[in-house]
Amino acid sequence: xxxxxxxxxxxxxxxxxxxxxxxxxxxxxxxxxxxxxxxxxxxxxxxxxxxxxxxxxxxxxxxxxxxxxxxxxxxxxxxxxxxxxxxxxxxxxxxxxxxxxxxxxxxxxxxxxxxxxxxxxxxxxxxxxxxxxxxxxxxxxxxxxxxxxxxxxxxxxxxxxxxxxxxxxxxxxxxxxxxxxxxxxxxxxxxxxxxxxxxxxxxxxxxxxxxxxxxxxxxxxxxxxxxxxxxxxxxxxxxxxxxxxxxxxxxxxxxxxxxxxxxxxxxxxxxxxxxxxxxxxxxxxxxxxxxxxxxxxxxxxxxxxxxxxxxxxxxxxxxxxxx
Amino acid sequence: xxxxxxxxxxxxxxxxxxxxxxxxxxxxxxxxxxxxxxxxxxxxxxxxxxxxxxxxxxxxxxxxxxxxxxxxxxxxxxxxxxxxxxxxxxxxxxxxxxxxxxxxxxxxxxxxxxxxxxxxxxxxxxxxxxxxxxxxxxxxxxxxxxxxxxxxxxxxxxxxxxxxxxxxxxxxxxxxxxxxxxxxxxxxxxxxxxxxxxxxxxxxxxxxxxxxxxxxxxxxxxxxxxxxxxxxxxxxxxxxxxxxxxxxxxxxxxxxxxxxxxxxxxxxxxxxxxxxxxxxxxxxxxxxxxxxxxxxxxxxxxxxxxxxxxxxxxxxxxxxxxx
Numbered sequence: 001x002x003x004x005x006x007x008x009x010x011x012x013x014x015x016x017x018x019x020x021x022x023x024x025x026x027x028x029x030x031x032x033x034x035x036x037x038x039x040x041x042x043x044x045x046x047x048x049x050x051x052x053x054x055x056x057x058x059x060x061x062x063x064x065x066x067x068x069x070x071x072x073x074x075x076x077x078x079x080x081x082x083x084x085x086x087x088x089x090x091x092x093x094x095x096x097x098x099x100x101x102x103x104x105x106x107x108x109x110x111x112x113x114x115x116x117x118x119x120x121x122x123x124x125x126x127x128x129x130x131x132x133x134x135x136x137x138x139x140x141x142x143x144x145x146x147x148x149x150x151x152x153x154x155x156x157x158x159x160x161x162x163x164x165x166x167x168x169x170x171x172x173x174x175x176x177x178x179x180x181x182x183x184x185x186x187x188x189x190x191x192x193x194x195x196x197x198x199x200x201x202x203x204x205x206x207x208x209x210x211x212x213x214x215x216x217x218x219x220x221x222x223x224x225x226x227x228x229x230x231x232x233x234x235x236x237x238x239x240x241x242x243x244x245x246x247x248x249x250x251x252x253x254x255x256x257x258x259x260x261x262x263x264x265x266x267x268x269x270x271x272x273x274x275x276x277x278x279x280x281x282x283x284x285x286x287x288x289x290x291x292x293x294x295x296x297x298x299x300x301x302x303x304x305x306x307x308x309x310x311x312x313x314x315x316x317x318x319x320x321x322x323x
Numbered sequence: 324x325x326x327x328x329x330x331x332x333x334x335x336x337x338x339x340x341x342x343x344x345x346x347x348x349x350x351x352x353x354x355x356x357x358x359x360x361x362x363x364x365x366x367x368x369x370x371x372x373x374x375x376x377x378x379x380x381x382x383x384x385x386x387x388x389x390x391x392x393x394x395x396x397x398x399x400x401x402x403x404x405x406x407x408x409x410x411x412x413x414x415x416x417x418x419x420x421x422x423x424x425x426x427x428x429x430x431x432x433x434x435x436x437x438x439x440x441x442x443x444x445x446x447x448x449x450x451x452x453x454x455x456x457x458x459x460x461x462x463x464x465x466x467x468x469x470x471x472x473x474x475x476x477x478x479x480x481x482x483x484x485x486x487x488x489x490x491x492x493x494x495x496x497x498x499x500x501x502x503x504x505x506x507x508x509x510x511x512x513x514x515x516x517x518x519x520x521x522x523x524x525x526x527x528x529x530x531x532x533x534x535x536x537x538x539x540x541x542x543x544x545x546x547x548x549x550x551x552x553x554x555x556x557x558x559x560x561x562x563x564x565x566x567x568x569x570x571x572x573x574x575x576x577x578x579x580x581x582x583x584x585x586x587x588x589x590x591x592x593x594x595x596x597x598x599x600x601x602x603x604x605x606x607x608x609x610x611x612x613x614x615x616x617x618x619x620x621x622x623x624x625x626x627x628x629x630x631x632x633x634x635x636x637x638x639x640x641x642x643x644x645x646x
Contacts, residue, residue, distance in 0.1 A: 061433075079436065082420045096434075097405045097422055101436050110431040111422050113402065291592070 010098055019093045020050070020116040021311040022136050023304065026122035026187045027143030028073075028180050030154035032197060033123040035289060036143065039301045040121055043283035044308070050090070050117045053122035056099050057083040062106025073125055073179040081132060086126075087136040090116045103162070119308050128187040139221055139307045142191035146198050149211070175301070182245050192221045195300050199258065213296030215254040215303065218245065223252070224306050229271045230254060238299070256296040265295045269302050337453050342416045343373070343439040345635040346627065348446035349510045350466030351396075351503050353477035355520060356446040358612060359466065362624045363444055367604035367631070373413070373440045377447035379422050380406040385429025389623055396448055397501040404455060410450075410459040413439045426485070443630050451510040462544055462630045465514035469521050472534070512570070515544045518623050522581065536619030538577040538626065541568065546630050552594045553577060561622070562593070579619040588618045592625050601632050 023040070025033045043051045044070045058072060061122070062286050070077055079099070086096040095115040102109050127133055145153070151173060158164045164172075188194055199211040217223045230240040237260035245251040273282040283305070287298025346363070348356045350419070364372045380402045381395060393400055402422070409419040418438040450456055451463050474496060481487045487495075522534040526627050540546040553563040558580055560583035561628040579588070596605040606628070610621025 079420060081418060084438070085417065085419075089408070094408065095404060095435070096408075097402060097420075099420055108433040111420070111434050113405070 020089065020118060021308050022087070022091050022122045022138050022309065023119060023121045024127040024133075024137045024140040025121060026126070026128045026140065026184075026191065028125070028150060028184045029176070030150055030157055031143040031145055032153065032195075033143055036141075036195075036300065036304075037121050037123045038292075039286065039288070039297065040119070040304060040308075042285045042288070043301060043305055044119060047168045048118040049121060050114055050119070051121040051123065052090075052098055052114055054083050054087075054127045056101045056124075057086075058099075058101045058108065061101075061108045064117065071176045071179050073176055073183055075126065075129060075183060078126060080126065080133075083126070084130060084132040084136075084185070086114075087122060087133055090114070090120050091121075118312055125184055126187070128190050128211075129183060134190055138311045139193065139304070140191045141193045141195060141304065142188045144188055144194050144196045146196070149198055170250055185269050192218050193303065194218075197296060211294075211296065212258045213254075213256045213300060215256070215296075216245065216250040217254065217303070219250065219252075221307065221309075224270070224272050224275060224303070226252065226254065228275075229268050236264070237261070238268060238295070254299065256299050258294075258296065260295040262293065262295065265299060269298065272302060272306060276306060276309050342414065343441060343443045344631050345410070345414050346442060346444045346631065347450040347456075347463040347514075348444060348466065349449070349451045349463065349514065351448070351507045352499070352618045353473055354466040354468055355360055355476065356466055359518075359620070359623065359627075360444050360463070362609065362611070363442070363627060363631075364511075364609070365608045366624060366628055367442060373437055373442070373443040374444040374446065375413075375421055375437055375613075377401075377403060377406050377445050377450045379424045379447075380409075381422075381424045381431065384424075384431045385493045394499045394502050396499055396506055396510065397507060398449065398452060400405065401449060403449065403456075405613050406449070407453060407455040407459075409414060409437075410445060410456055413443050413445075414459045415439070441635055448507055449510070451513050452506060457513055461634045461642050462516065462627070463514045464516045464627065466516050467511055467519045469519070470599065470610045472521055477531075477560060515541050516626065517541075520619060534617075534619065535581045536577075536579045536623060538579070538619075538623055539568065540575040540626070542573065542575075544630065547578065547595050547598060547626070547634075549575065549595070551598075552591050559587070560584070561591060561618070577622065581617075583618040585616065585618065588622060592621065593628060595625060599629060599632050 025036055027033050037051050041051055055072070055078075059077055059079050060068065063079065065072060068077065071080075071135075081098075086098060089096050093116055095113055097111045098114045099111050100109045101107075128137070128142065134140060139184050151170075154173065155166055155169050158169045158172075159166055194216040196214045196216075197211045198214070217226075226240050230238060232240050232242075234241070234255075237257040239255055241253045241255065243251060243253050267284065270282055282302075286305075287293045287295060289297065348359055351357050360374050364374055370433055378395070378401075382400055382402050383391065388395060388400065395401075405422075409421060412419050416439055418436055420434045421437045422434050423432045424430075428556070430536055445460075451460070451465065457463060474493075477496065478489055478492050481492045481495075501636065517539040519537045519539075520534045521537070540549075549563050553561060555563050555565075557564070557578075560580040562578055564576045566576050592603055592609065605625075609624050609628075610616045610618060612620065
């Protein structure tokens with residue numbers, strides 16, 4: 001993230017403390033945050049990652065929310081100041097006692113201890129919503145599927161795991177829309193990476209299957225130099241395009257087509273990974289969802305891993321310098 | 324407290340933030356912590372005091388503790404590091420999301436937001452147990468009733484409100500004794516004020532009625548100059564004695580006899596209060612327990628209020644200086 005600013009500071013005693021790499025994954029409900037987070041945890045190993053869902057900072061339980069005029073997306077419905085505090089503490093290498101919201105029954109429950117590891121992933125509705133929270137992260141990602149795709153994903157999940165009817169899901173989407181516009185989507189402007197998984201209908205892709213993706217890499221953090229590895233030839237199933245962002249600023253856009261064959265994408269992934277110079281192999285699990293590999297998801301995860309490994313090296317060298 | 328040391332520091336943004344006065348009330352189970360805390364809250368007004376029980380930082384619920392080889396008194400049975408963190412944050416003027424242990428059913432529950440007010444009182448088993456926690460407090464109190472008195476109080480409470488049999492209470496006291504010796508009683512050495520309520524048997528006092536008290540005022544913090552207000556004549560029902568502490572260091576000991584008449588103690592309290600020079604009357608509620616006034620409790624509360632008001636003035640003047 002461009003600014004790193006903490007309202008709480010560590011002391012000299014913290015100088016030797018190992019600080020985690022901090023990664024935010026923001027996006028609306030059913031935008032794919034959990035899938036992406038799980039992939040990162042699987043690739044790095046659970047023992048190296050502390051992943052938290054910042055929706056656990058809900059101020060009210062489901063029953064209490066029924067009495068309120070706003071939804072769970074509203075900052076007033078969340079302990080945003082405590083989320084900020086915990087993110088700052090984690091980024092300083094301190095453990096926190098994180099609240100727990102039980103999605104199954106809608107209750108707030110006994111908190112759990114979260115100890116920072118090499119990487120802290122904070123995913124949820126509002127991790128990039130305030131200046132202080134943004135200041136805690138090394139890299140911020142915003143997941144931006146088209147609304148039609150997100151609806152399909154949300155219907156699939158909420159009518160399945162969460163036992164709602166499709167009418168209930170649509171009513172909830174409509175009820176949340178003004179707050180999604182006001183509080184969730186503005187986070188897109190503050191992300192370093194914006195990922196939009198979207199099926200190419202002319203290719204017969206559907207949201208249920210590994211869709212094509214556009215990955216925007218904003219020059220707010222040092223991304224891998226992809227020009228070396230990805231062609232700018234738009235006829236290729238994976239290609240890089242120098243373009244302009246919504247605000248007119250220059251940005252790199254990677255397009256990965258859903259039909260990109262692993263034979264084409266895997267060598268690119270190997271090359272990006274090798275460029276990092278880390279002493280471990282490219283994780284084999286990249287892009288796997290329910291036993292099927294998604295090339296677009298694999299490349300997204302790889303780019304996030306690149307940032308984690310790169311920041312980790314910095315963190316380790318900083319620590320050695322202090323020690 | 325002699326040392327004030329925080330592992331977390333505020334930033335420049337905290338300079339204008341109002342910091343609370345921090346008061347610790349430590350002691351074993353049924354030592355009178357809640358009674359003393361309630362009196363302080365009543366005297367100052369609930370809107371000016373945030374009182375927390377640090378036993379809420381229990382790591383395990385009652386069922387889980389049954390499987391363990393130690394009791395709730397053991398530091399390993401508590402999130403001591405999180406207690407330290409929250410005390411530091413409160414002392415810097417930040418709100419915390421405090422865990423909640425339900426004494427009625429032994430369960431850990433949904434946490435609550437605690438916002439620091441003019442005064443934060445942290446009472447419980449272990450608030451003075453670590454260097455970092457001690458560093459958070461302006462004044463630390465240890466309640467030190469004789470074990471026989473504490474047993475009477477504990478029996479009365481636990482066979483009443485908490486529905487145990489007297490055999491169960493005695494078994495629990497025995498089971499806890501090694502950990503009380505190892506972890507609770509050592510806090511006495513680090514307190515600024517040690518209060519021992521103990522009935523004078525030769526006067527027919529019983530633990531059930533407002534007993535006599537000895538209040539040790541250690542020169543670790545600036546106490547009111549009591550020589551001006553309390554006689555050193557030991558024949559008086561309230562008197563001051565220059566003596567030596569357990570470690571040989573000089574200490575003031577106030578003795579307040581259970582039979583001290585309000586006509587004798589009230590003018591002393593008025594004089595100590597007037598010495599503070601604050602623009603509000605001496606609270607009328609001092610020393611009241613279940614509608615009966617205890618002179619020893621009243622004087623203990625008054626001395627704590629003196630420290631609160633004195634530190635509050637300092638805090639306010641510091642704040643103005645920053646502003």
